[in-house]
Amino acid sequence: MRKSRSGRCTLTVYLALARFPKRPPFSQLSLAIQRDIKEFFGGYKHACDSADILLFNSGKSELVDAACQRSTIGRLTSNALYVHRSAISSLDPILRVFEGCARAYLGDIEDANVIKLHRFSSKVSYLVCPKFDSHPHPPVRRTIKLSLRNLFLQCIDHSENKNPLLLDRKERMIEPDHPWHSRFARFSGQEIQHGLLEEGQDMHSVEQWQTKFQVSGLMIRGYRLLYQEGVKRRRLPAKESLSQNADPGETAQDLPSSDPPNSSANPVIIANVAIDSDSEDQVEEQSDLALQETTRIQERPSRSKRFGVGKEIGYAVYLHRDYEERFGEPVEWAKRHLPEHFEYHVVKLNQRNDAVSFIDCPGFDSEEEPVIRGIVVVNADGSVQRRTMPSDPYIYHHKWLFVADDYARFDVQQSKERSRAWMSLPGVDRSRIGKKSYWEANVVPRISSDKxxxxxxxxxxxxxxxxxxxxxxxxxxxxxxxxxxxxxxxxxxxxxxxxxxxxxxx
Structure with a gap:
């Protein structure tokens, strides 16, 4: 029943936003959508009428405000609801259409990762926060604000602002099963325990956070709170008294003291942590494949110790989809963002940034070295990338690492013997064996002759x-x-x- 209700809401949102620029005739819709319309509404006219009502209601500020207040996802302030872009699809239908109207006018703003839904003014703001995942209180670098009443557009650059707004309680802006959620919630729990955050507060600027940290004698290092040098630890409230949304992790008494800080850095404890940082690493599937073949070969490859199965290369772990549950929540969350009907056989988890790659290897069971036919990457910020496959495709080696010994759809022991055989061959250019053409021309014949x-x-x-x-x-x-x-x-x-x-x- 819940799934049917969710499907009906999703279809209504789709039809509401399909009014921009013009809703297509029924015959031009996909067969899947046509079937859903008949199942949920009985006919196209009834479905369009329901969508028009939803579209009309999304223009009423009082209904938008009510939806913001009852939303279980989002950081609610006195005038807005802040939501990470990856969680938009989980919002109330009114809020999804409200945001969708702004997006229909502006188009996708690629670097905007936080959406601010104004509760009373019929405005939608797209915030650019490059350090959303890497800093507890990332600054807002740029704002694109659109009024849906008069289509007045503002673009504000905060890069020169010495006192920008800093985000907080980021766990509320994402879905509960998002791979970042527990880390964000633990830190917010510590801040609540120390009295740095209170329910109902609006977000603070850099200067306001500096004052809070100077008064409390605390500082931030990564996603941890530390006492400044010479500050006496205080007895703090028990965990039970904290907000239900917080997961404090460490108790206050367990918080360590910091290393002696540079006295000149103390006045900018928060500003430096929030603003100055190296750029984020990007997920590149082909780079991983190149690393796969240039990394020094071990005496004998072994499966991932952390997951018990899987081929581990640097921060990346590859395994067959039959074992994807071992990756836990990151994969379950990423699958919701996977394009419909995309077939995959291998799953890769980047442990550094929680990006998940779904890899199409239709010959995984039948080919000695399976050929990669397609890759879709779901990043932790909700963005989805479909990789372009080269004309000379990549292949995987040691496919027995991707599965357990009791895997039944190919001979695991035979795959191990094949790994041992080709690893013993002298003169193999390991920087090129990831390419199918080199492998088949220069390695396979030698394996066969040695057989x-x-x-x-x-x-x-x-x-x-x-x-x-x-x-x-x-x-x-x-x-x-x-x-x-x-x-x-x-x-x-x-x-x-x-x-x-x-x-x-x-």
Whole structure:
């Protein structure tokens, strides 16, 4: 029932905003929308009438204000509701249409990540906050404000403003299952516990926050509150007395003192933390794939220790979609923003910025090195990017890392043997093996030609690295060295590493 009600609301919002510039005839709508209209409304005219009522109501300030006050998502102030752009689709239908009318006139403002819905003045402001995720109190850098009454547009640049507005209680601006929510809520809980935030307060400027921190004797480092040097710790209220929306994490008594700060930096404790920072890293799938092949190969690849399965490269972890629940809330949240009908087989989590990539590998089970056919990246700010695939596609190696040993749709042990086989080949340009053309022309033929020598029962055995040889022979590194010097084991040198033939059954 809840799903039907949600679907009806979403369809009504869609039809309301479809009035800009003109609502299409029923025959031009997609078959899926036509079916939903018949299911929820019985006919197109009834659906359009409901959408027109919603559109009309979104122009009434008293209804907008009421929707803002009852909204469970958003930072409510005396005159507005602040919402992160990733949470717009979870708002009340009136607020979604209210914001959608402004967007229909302005178009998408790519760098605006916070939307301010004015409760009384029929205005919508788009705020540019580049450090929304990385700073507890990010400054507003730019504002684009539109009045829906007279279409008067204001563009305000705050970059030269020495006293900009700083956002707070950011956990309220995003959905509860957003990957940033717990981190934001813990910090807000600490500020509430220290009396820095109170229910019903409006947001503060840099100077107002500086005063608060100087009076309290606290300072910010990352997403932690620290006592300034020489400040005596105070007994604070118990956690139970905090706001229900806060998750304080550390108790006040547990807060550490800071390292001795530079005295000249004390007057700008908040200003520096909120304004000065390195630029954010961008998610680049192709960069990860290049790193995948240029990273120094381990003695034997191993699955992600954190998740128990998955191929880990730097901050990125790749696994098959059958195991995506191990990533938890970030993936569940990102799937809601995934384009409809996009098929994926591999999921990648960037642990540094919580971006989730959904990767189409239709031959994952049937191909030894599955080919990547499509990538959609859902960033933690709600933006979605569809990657353009090159004519010479990328492939994945070590696909057994993406699954558990009991995965049944391909032979996991055989995949491990293939990894061992090609890793033992000398002269392979590892900076190019991510490309299908190089792999098939320069590596696959050599794996095939070596296959006879590595079959079970062959007296030749398999080329392995030192650590694997020690494990198979049950000897120490010194013993292995003696075997090599005495000519009792066949070996070859590849770069600075030794490879050994371990005879079958030895």
């Amino acid at each position: 006879e020598a590595t079959q079970p029962g062959s007296p030749k055995g398999t080329w392995v690295r030192s650590k694997e040889a020690m494990k198979l022979l049950k000897v120490s590194s010194c013993d292995l060295c003696h075997l090599r010097e005495q000519g009792k084991i066949e070996f070859k040198k590849q770069g600075n590493a030794y490879l050994y033939i371990v005879e079958a059954g030895r």
